[in-house]
Amino acid sequence: MRPFAALATGLLALTAFSHAIAGTTLDRVESHKELVNVLMESYPPFSFLNEQNQLDGFDVDVAKAVAEKLGVKLRLETPSWDVIAAGHWSGRYDICICSMTPSQARAQVFDFPVTYYASPAVIVVNAKDDRIHGAKDLNGLKVGLTSASSYESYLNKNLVIEGAEQQKIDYPFEAVQAVPYDTDNVAFQDLALGAGVRLDAVLTNLVTAQPRLKQDTRFKLAGAALYEEPNAVAIEKGDPQWDAKVREVFAQLKADGTLARLSQKWIGADISK
Structure with a gap:
């Protein structure tokens, strides 16, 4: 052959x-x-x-x-x-x-x-940080997120949600430094160290963020939800x-x-x- x-x-x-x-x-x-x-x-x-x-x-x-x-x-x-x-x-x-x-x-x-299920994506910041009030304020900052997540695509400004292509996703920033983590836990630990120490913000799901926001006074939401996340x-x-x-x-x-x-x-x- x-x-x-x-x-x-x-x-x-x-x-x-x-x-x-x-x-x-x-x-x-x-x-x-x-x-x-x-x-x-x-x-x-x-x-x-x-x-x-x-x-x-x-x-x-x-x-x-x-x-x-x-x-x-x-x-x-x-x-x-x-x-x-x-x-x-x-x-x-x-x-x-x-x-x-x-x-x-x-x-x-x-x-x-x-x-x-569906839940919106949100920005969480250190409670003492008054610099960030929405996605437009993330420009040039370090944002923690789960590696290979939709949040990373969002910060790279190339997120297209399958089945919801008509959903308009705004990217009101020029460039953000995405900092990938294996889990949200470590990202929140780094954010808790203080604004800008290791991270300036964490990008995550509202439902995932809510227990931390209720139980830990070191965190707060920054601005409105970014996009609906199926x-x-x-x-x-x-x-x-x-x-x-x-x-x-x-x-x-x-x-x-x-x-x-x-x-x-x-x-x-x-x-x-």
Whole structure:
């Protein structure tokens, strides 16, 4: 066989194998009797380690409800966010119920069957900082955020939300120094050191910010919300059977009130509407 023909045959085999992995998620879940959900270890109140050192939170409970509807057990995996958001999971994970914003860039590697809650993006600053009153005041400053997040795309002025392309997103600044972190926790620790010591602000989700704002007088909101941020369930791209099943399960969880109940439990309001 000529080298080119051998290479072509190998590529075809690899492509077929990749499609086989991508198209059999539901079969794998049912066969293993296990749903593998990937999420962040520290993103309260959506996912975090509780006093028993167990994963807890809104996303965790939603994943449990999905596994129950499927009649399987749940396994949670917590790699870094950049690993989660990069996609190309190759069958390691089945689903991401993990507060992912469906950007156009991510839509190249993921499908987003369901948007299961929405909350605005906000700026948090040190309580003693009177310099920042909105996004226009971030110009030239250091802003902490989760690595590979939609917030990083926002500061880079190239955020396009998949399915909400008509949403106008304003960028009233020239250039901001984005400072990526593995988790919000460390970013807030640095912000607590004082205005401009390590950070000037943190860009995050309003729901995530609210517990810190209530419990810690070192932080405050700066200005109005920046943009509405839908959060979707993400799955590996190109698996219509699994996509349809995920849509079916979330329709059930919405219809029977589970999503609203869990939202009230963890957020104090129904953000699943």
